[in-house]
Every structure is written in structure tokens, then in C-alpha cells.
Amino acid sequence: MRRRTGLVFVAPALALFAVFVLYPMVTAFSYAFFHWQGTSRGGFAGVENFATLFTRAPFTTDLPQALLHNVLFFVGTMLIQNTFGLTIAYLLYSRPRSRRVLQTLYAMPYLVSPIVIGYLWTLLxxxxxxxxxxxxxxxxxxxxALPWLGDPKTALWVVILVSVWQWIGFPVLLYGAALGGVPEELTEAARVDGATNRQAFFKITLPLLVPAIGTVSVLTFIFAMEAFALPYAFGGSTxxxxxxxxxxxxxxxxxxxDSGATDAIGSSSALATLLFLIIFGGAYAATSVLRRHERRITA
Amino acid sequence: MTTAVVTTEAPTERAVAPPARPARRGRPPRAHRPVGGAGASVLLWGYAALALVPLLLMLSNSFRSNADLITDPLGLPAPPTTASYVEAWTTGNVATYFGNSLAVTVGAVAISTTVATMAAYALARGRSRIFRWLESLFLSGLMLPIHLAILPIFYLFDGLGLIDSRLGLMLMYAASGIPFSIFVLTTFFRQLPEELEEAAALDGASSWQTFWRIMVPLVRPALATVAVFRFVPIWNDFLFPLVLLRREEKYTLPVGLTNFFGENATNYSAVFAGLVITTIPLIVLFLVATKQIVAGLTAGMAK
Structure with a gap:
């Protein structure tokens, strides 16, 4: 294909992508480094907006609390899907006849809007x-028979469990696909050598699943750090x-x-940038560790 | 959250992740005894029930009257009544929200798939180095959490006069779907033999004719995957319409529902009906296109 023709083919996608994705993403960072008065931008602020996040109310109380909830959300979700979800995927794998139907059933809640899921469970x-x-x-x-969502002690766990309930079809599906990539010869050879099912799973299958577990955990991390719609449906914006x-x-x-603060753009952009750095840093670190492990098992 | 599915894929890794590879991934495991025996089967079906029962309760309760729901929370719709649907659909404005959601989602998917298919073809076939560079640029979009840019998007929309505009929302979604669509489609185009285009060129076809008449029909399965898989997160998205739409008559379903839920917090059966209406298109889509959705979900898996 000639270069000019090719560029004509790319142009519409590039225009849309540049205007609505790249430009906002790039400016999102720049917003955080300026002083703001309402919607008019002042001088360069350096890291002042970031400092605000750690020194001014309500951030000093709300930010650590919110961040802790994101982390608990991530840890809780990850623990459940990597134990229960993995078990389910493993059990399903040896049941080729019912596998497809069950995978489909588990994935049903995954499709439903988090807003719908939140209101549904609020009513239930x-x-x-x-x-x-x-x-x-x-x-x-x-x-x-507790007021599950009315009690601050249980409400967060309801959000986490409902989210796991909604999301678990996805790890089950991915672990199922990953199990398909484990060579049967290996587990069979182990059994011939007298290994039990349990030994074959923990010594052979599980180590080979680590890349898939890692991928799922990274995606869960991103998902947990960005959580918005489901908690909004359960507890509103506050x-x-x-x-x-x-x-x-x-x-x-x-x-x-909602805050009405005059420098709302600066401090909220700093918050978005911080969140982005946490997401990107976490995902990047985990992915590179994973890559290294992958190279080891494929070598 | 569905858009996050491929986010960990570094652009360089794309070459090893062809989206549809039935030969390896779908290979039926050799017949051996079900692990865990009957106990495990009970667990699997039991959990399936747990996954499904809340959704069935939503459906069943939407066909009951409000009084009935309050007096007997565990009852069944006997006889079923559709009054709550009428109420949600008309006085609850759900009809309006539904129309908006449908227009925005279908429009966005159509625009996104069209422009991404054209771009993916050029990226797969272009030899110049600029195409490699453009491809990395697009694929970097897989890693950008676009929701975090909501503030600049808001002011961009404000500047363009697109606040409270369904068209603006549609363009926004179309743009945000481009990286994933290009990611899947370039892989597909690369698998097609170049001889096809050479033959078409010999027969005097223009680039556009070759693309449209020969290449596009050949990637139809991938187009279905991309379209179906993008439909779900757009239909369900909440933050963009929450921030970018102002008037109720423009609301899409997720934002409309928060409105509806707020106003009808005690009219439970109507709320259930609204939830069901929001969910039905996705369930229908899932039933007719399970294969595409599964392919989309696993598209980011390298191994």
C-alpha cells in the first residue's frame, strides 16, 4: 500500500483519537501543575496542588481512607478470585461437557451495568x-439479618463481595483458557510417576498458570483502583x-x-495524576516481574 | 472495566497475541475423570445458581406489584403484572433513556469500528516506518485510563459546544474504542495473504475497492468481535454521561437510573423494571454473540 493512501486510511481514526483521547490525557497532567481560579488558569504551581492533597482538609482525612478502601477492594477481590475462582476454573476444566454452559452462567453478571448491579443488591x-x-x-x-449497607462496618465488604460476584466469570474464563495451554503430557507424566491429582496441580499446573494469575491480578488492580460506578450506586458520591x-x-x-473550591481543577487534577501514577506504577512493576517469570518458565 | 481487559498488553507484545486461535485455546481437554467428583459438581452448579438467582430475582420481582413485594419479599409473580414496566417506561422516562443509550451506543460502535478498520488495514499493510510509529501511538491508548481525563474532556466539550450533546458523547466513546479495535483488527489483517491485493491490483481495483470489497468481508468475524465487545462497556458507562450530560431528556440509562432510583426509592417494582430494561439488550447480545464476547475477553491474553 502506498504511503499516502495509507495515511488517508488512518486519518479519520487518528483525528478522533487525537482530539478525544490523546489531547485530554496530555492536558490532564498539565492541569495539575498550574494554579487555578475557577476555570481560569494562573501561573505555574509546581507541586503545590499535590501538596494540597496531603495538607488540606478534607483530603487529609478522606484521601487515606479512600485509598485504603481501594487497596482492600483490590486485595479482597484478588484473594477470592485466585482461590475460589481458580478452583472453579480447574474443576470446570475436567468437565468438558458442562464447561461451556457453566462459564456462560458465571459470566452473566459481568455484562450487567455496575449501576444496575449496585441498585439490584441494594434492593435485595x-x-x-x-x-x-x-x-x-x-x-x-x-x-x-443485619442492615448490611447501613452499617459502616459491613458496607465496604458488601461492595467488595458484590464486585467479586459480578467479576468472577472473567478470571474463570481466563484461567480456563490458560489451563488449555498446559501440556497434558506434563501432568500425565507426573501421574504415571505416581503423583496424585493434588501434587500434579500444585507442582506442575499451578506454576504454569502464574502468568495468567499475574495478568488477572494486574487487571484487577487497575479495575480496583478505578472503581467508581459500583460504589456510586451503593453509597452515592460521598x-x-x-x-x-x-x-x-x-x-x-x-x-x-461538587466541592465548589476555587482551585478545584488544580487539586482534582493532582488527585487524578496521583491515581494514574499509582495505577501505572503498580501495573508496570507487576508486569515486569511477570515478564521475568515468564521468560524463566519458557526458557 | 471491560475496557481494561487489554490494558496490560505492552504494545510490543501484540504480535504474539492473535485474538482468535481456536486451534490452541479451544482444544477440548482429553477425556479424564472429573476432578473432585460429585461434590465438586454440586459446588459448580451451586455457584452457577448464586450467579444467576439475583438476576432472576430482578426479573421475577419486576413482574410483581409493589405492595406484593413489601408484604412477601420471597414471593413469586403469581399472577405476573406488567404494570411496573408501563410505569417505568412512561412516567419514569426510561423510554427516553433507552432511546438515548441505544443511539449513542450504536452510533459510537459504528463510527469506531469503521474508522478503526480502515486504520488497521493501513497499519497492517503500510511499509513506511510512520505506520509502525502510529500503531504504537494507537496501542498506547490501551493503557490510558481515559476516565481520569474527565476534567480536560469536560472543558474540551465545553469549548466545542458539546456539553449536553449525545453526539459529543458518541464521538467520545467512538474515540475511546479505537485502540482496542485496532489492536484486534491489525492482527487479523496481517494474517491475510498479500497476494489477494496484488491480484486485485492487477485486475485494476483501487485501494479503496480492494479494501472494501475484498479485505473487509474477510475480517468479518473480527469485526463482529470488536463491535459486540465494545457495545457492552459503552452501554454500561456511567461517568461520562454523568459529567457530560445536563438535561434529563439527554440522559443515557445508567445516569437515568440514578435519577429514577432517587425519585422512586420506595417504588421497588418500578425500579426492578427499570433495571431489567437496562439489562435486556446485553443479555440478548450475550445470547446471540457469546462467541464474540468470549473472544473479546480473552483477546488480551498472550498465553
Whole structure:
């Protein structure tokens, strides 16, 4: 293909991409380094906007709390999907006949909008008429019929568990695909040598799954750090009750669009930049460790 | 969150990740005894029930009256009533939100797929070094969390007069889908033999005719994957319409639902109906295009 013809083919995509993705992404960083008065940009501010995040209320209380929730969200999700999710994928793998149907069923909630999922579970967990608590009461577990979303102690865990419930079809699917890449010869040879199923899994299959587990964990990390719609549906933009379901994205949203502070653009851009650095740094570090491991097992 | 699926793929790794490789990935495992026996089967089906029952409850409760829901939270829709749907659809404005969501999503997917297919073809076939460079530029978009740029996007839209515009939202989504679409489609175009184009050129076809009549029909499976897979996150997206739309008559479903939920917090059955209406197009899409969705989900997996 001639160069000029090729460029004509690329032009529409490039124009859209440059205007609506590249330009905003690049300016997003620059916003964080200037003084702002409402929407008018002042002089260069260096890292002052970043300093604001660590010195001024409400950031001094809200930011560590929100960040902690993001981390708990990540750790909780990762632990469950890498134990329970992996177990499910492994069990499914030896059941080729029911595998497709079950994978499809597990993936169903994944498709549904997080907003819908949030409202659905809010209704299901309602203390007055929610089916969950009604069922618990009926089978004699009255003490378990708690106001799940009304209590700051349980609300965050509801958000995490519901998110895992929604998202788990994805790791199951990816682990299933990865299991397909484990050479049967290896596990069979191990069994011939007298290894039990358990030994074959932990000594052979699991190490070969590490790249897939790593990929899933990195994606989960990005996903957990960006969490917005699901917590918004559960606790609104302030992370009710009492900030117990607050996340960094919600804090960013409040700062940028709800706070009314005159330098809202500067401080919220600094927050977005910080979040980006956390996401990018974390994902990058994990990916390079993973790459190294991959080279080792393929060598 | 679905857009994050391929984000860890460094651009350089793309060559080893062809999106559809049925021979390796879909290979049925050799028949051996199910691990874990009957107990494990019970666990698997039990969890399937846990995955599905909340969605079924949503459906079932949407066909019950509000009074019925409050007096018997565990009851079934006997007899079913569609009153809550009528209420959500008309007085709840869900019809408007639904129309907006459909227009924005379909438009964005169409624009994004069209421009990405053209670009992917040129990137796959162009020999000049500028195409390598452009390809890396596009693929870098896979790693950019675009939601974090919402503030500059807001002011960009403000400057362009696109605030509260469905067209603006559509263009935004179309642009954000380009990296993933190019990522999948270039791999496909590269697998097609170059002799096809040489033969077409000998027969006097222009570049455009070759592309449109010969190459596009050959990548149709990949087009389906890209279109179906982009549909879901756009349909479900919440932050962009929340920030970029102002008037209720422009709202898409996710933002419309927060409105509706706020106003009808005690009208549970109507809320259930609204949730079902929002979900139905995705379930339908999933049932007719499971294969494409699975291909999209695993497209980022190198191994």
C-alpha cells in the first residue's frame, strides 16, 4: 500500500483519537501543575496542588481512607478470585461437557451495568423487605439479618463481595483458557510417576498458570483502583454510610464537580495524576516481574 | 472495566497475541475423570445458581406489584403484572433513556469500528516506518485510563459546544474504542495473504475497492468481535454521561437510573423494571454473540 493512501486510511481514526483521547490525557497532567481560579488558569504551581492533597482538609482525612478502601477492594477481590475462582476454573476444566454452559452462567453478571448491579443488591439487601434478610430470618438466622449497607462496618465488604460476584466469570474464563495451554503430557507424566491429582496441580499446573494469575491480578488492580460506578450506586458520591464506601475516584469526582473550591481543577487534577501514577506504577512493576517469570518458565 | 481487559498488553507484545486461535485455546481437554467428583459438581452448579438467582430475582420481582413485594419479599409473580414496566417506561422516562443509550451506543460502535478498520488495514499493510510509529501511538491508548481525563474532556466539550450533546458523547466513546479495535483488527489483517491485493491490483481495483470489497468481508468475524465487545462497556458507562450530560431528556440509562432510583426509592417494582430494561439488550447480545464476547475477553491474553 502506498504511503499516502495509507495515511488517508488512518486519518479519520487518528483525528478522533487525537482530539478525544490523546489531547485530554496530555492536558490532564498539565492541569495539575498550574494554579487555578475557577476555570481560569494562573501561573505555574509546581507541586503545590499535590501538596494540597496531603495538607488540606478534607483530603487529609478522606484521601487515606479512600485509598485504603481501594487497596482492600483490590486485595479482597484478588484473594477470592485466585482461590475460589481458580478452583472453579480447574474443576470446570475436567468437565468438558458442562464447561461451556457453566462459564456462560458465571459470566452473566459481568455484562450487567455496575449501576444496575449496585441498585439490584441494594434492593435485595434492604433490611425491611429485602429477600436476603427475609430468608435469613425464616431459616432461623435472625442474628445474621443485619442492615448490611447501613452499617459502616459491613458496607465496604458488601461492595467488595458484590464486585467479586459480578467479576468472577472473567478470571474463570481466563484461567480456563490458560489451563488449555498446559501440556497434558506434563501432568500425565507426573501421574504415571505416581503423583496424585493434588501434587500434579500444585507442582506442575499451578506454576504454569502464574502468568495468567499475574495478568488477572494486574487487571484487577487497575479495575480496583478505578472503581467508581459500583460504589456510586451503593453509597452515592460521598460513600455512605459515613464514608465507609468512599473510593479515590469518588473523592476525585466530588473535588472536581461538587466541592465548589476555587482551585478545584488544580487539586482534582493532582488527585487524578496521583491515581494514574499509582495505577501505572503498580501495573508496570507487576508486569515486569511477570515478564521475568515468564521468560524463566519458557526458557 | 471491560475496557481494561487489554490494558496490560505492552504494545510490543501484540504480535504474539492473535485474538482468535481456536486451534490452541479451544482444544477440548482429553477425556479424564472429573476432578473432585460429585461434590465438586454440586459446588459448580451451586455457584452457577448464586450467579444467576439475583438476576432472576430482578426479573421475577419486576413482574410483581409493589405492595406484593413489601408484604412477601420471597414471593413469586403469581399472577405476573406488567404494570411496573408501563410505569417505568412512561412516567419514569426510561423510554427516553433507552432511546438515548441505544443511539449513542450504536452510533459510537459504528463510527469506531469503521474508522478503526480502515486504520488497521493501513497499519497492517503500510511499509513506511510512520505506520509502525502510529500503531504504537494507537496501542498506547490501551493503557490510558481515559476516565481520569474527565476534567480536560469536560472543558474540551465545553469549548466545542458539546456539553449536553449525545453526539459529543458518541464521538467520545467512538474515540475511546479505537485502540482496542485496532489492536484486534491489525492482527487479523496481517494474517491475510498479500497476494489477494496484488491480484486485485492487477485486475485494476483501487485501494479503496480492494479494501472494501475484498479485505473487509474477510475480517468479518473480527469485526463482529470488536463491535459486540465494545457495545457492552459503552452501554454500561456511567461517568461520562454523568459529567457530560445536563438535561434529563439527554440522559443515557445508567445516569437515568440514578435519577429514577432517587425519585422512586420506595417504588421497588418500578425500579426492578427499570433495571431489567437496562439489562435486556446485553443479555440478548450475550445470547446471540457469546462467541464474540468470549473472544473479546480473552483477546488480551498472550498465553
Amino acid at each position: 439487601l434492604s433490611p425491611t423487605f429485602g429477600p436476603v434478610n427475609t430468608l435469613l430470618t425464616r431459616i432461623g438466622l435472625d442474628s445474621w 460513600g455512605n454510610p459515613a464514608g465507609s464506601t468512599d473510593f479515590v475516584s469518588l473523592l476525585f469526582y466530588r473535588t472536581a464537580f
